[in-house]
Amino acid sequence: MSTTSDSESGCQRVEDLWFSDADLILRAEKAIFRVYGGFLAARSSVFRDMLSFPQPQTTGTQTEEETIDGHTIIRLHDEATEAEAFLRAVFDSSFFMPPPNPVKLDTVIGVLRLAHKYDVQYLFRRALAHLEVLYPFDLASLYAGGSLAAFSTHVQFEGWSEPAANTLQAVSEVGATWMLPSVYYAIAHVDEFWVYTSEYLEGEQLEKCLVGHSHFIRAHTSSHRFLHALPLASCNFTACRVTVAGAYRRLNRRTDLCQDAEPLREWVFDSMNDELCSACSDFGAARHVEAQEAFWESLPSLFQLPAWEKLMEMRQKVMTDTA
Known part of the structure; x- marks a missing residue:
């Protein structure tokens, strides 16, 4: 500035x-x-x-400061920084371009809050579009972009805990409820996230993250139940039995309470997939995807939010030009 x-x-x-x-x-x-x-x-x-x-007209009773x-x-x-970001977005068309143009997360949040407050719809929707790259509302986008809020190609931020907590506060304030499952997931899957976010989150939001993390640990294990069926009865490859045994060992380590629990980006099956025969690999991949899809569908309910169908209706009302 x-x-x-x-x-x-x-x-x-x-x-x-x-x-x-x-x-x-x-x-x-x-x-x-x-x-x-x-x-x-x-x-x-x-x-x-x-x-x-x-x-009001200037009078002799007004102070110079007024x-x-x-x-x-x-x-x-x-806040001055948010007001500046908002006004720059209004008066400089090149300052706040649509994704995938590079932008700082603080700028996105500032524009989001004030565009909502002052009813500048095109900037409000643009800010949400930037955030949706970080926090997808569908599983296909998550798979395409990588782990939530970790592999963004254009939204820039430093650290993790404060930006994630600020995003949670901002999208809650402006009623972008459809983004909350992804934002909560991005916060709660990290081991001991409360150590880093307790300064920024409190009350119901922190409690939801704690409850969510415990669910993630269980989902992390249940998403690999298909391992019980491997190797397939028709498989004669010793390498498949060795690979499955190694996967069990990695899964047990990863499901320890001192590990991150990220069911939607779990590397246990990914790391073993290339070592399996084609039949075992195809079976495991299909079952793993089914488990992840089931978990994704259940994600809103873990945080006491409406189902995805209802959340997408909310999104449609906001993100269309006729809103």
Whole structure:
């Protein structure tokens, strides 16, 4: 954020969002922005309604801090960084492009919150589209993109616990309920996640993650029940018996309480698949996929959320242009 001090207001001007001929001055915390009210009102119904009311006239009783160049400062009760991200997205078409254009997660969350608050629907849907790359709403997208929130090709963030917790808070606030199963899963599958997220999560959300993690451990084991049927009765390859025995050993280690429990991206079968004969491999792959699909269908209920069908109805209402 490029800023300069404003002697009249005691705040910091954001230079890239300070247009000298603009008619609207906004303040968020100590940051002030001078932008075009008509342009903003054309995109935001909230600002359109706000600016439709006559602005108070400058009088001798007003303090210098309340006006700049005769324009009343409108205070926004938002974080300065989020207000800047939102206004840049509105006034600079190249700043917040659709996926897969690179973008910082903090920017996405800031735009998401304020586009929802100020009713700028195209930016709201764009922010959600970025987050859906990190937290897919269907299993095919998860398989295509890798582990949840781990292999994004364009959304940039550092660390894990705070970004995940911030995302959970943000999507909850804006009513993007269909994203919650994936976000909860991304948090709760990690071993001892509570050590890292307790600073950011509390109450019901933390409790749901704790309960979810215990379910994940059990699902981690049940998704490999097909191992009992391997090798197939028709298999005569010694290598298959050796491979299955090794898989049992790895599974027992991985299902220890001190291990991550990620049923949807479990490597036990993947690591043994190339060592099996074609018949055993095909059988195991089919049963493993069935187990993962069953777990995915059950995921919303683990966090006391509506079923996927209902969640997709919610998504359709928000993400279509006619919403």
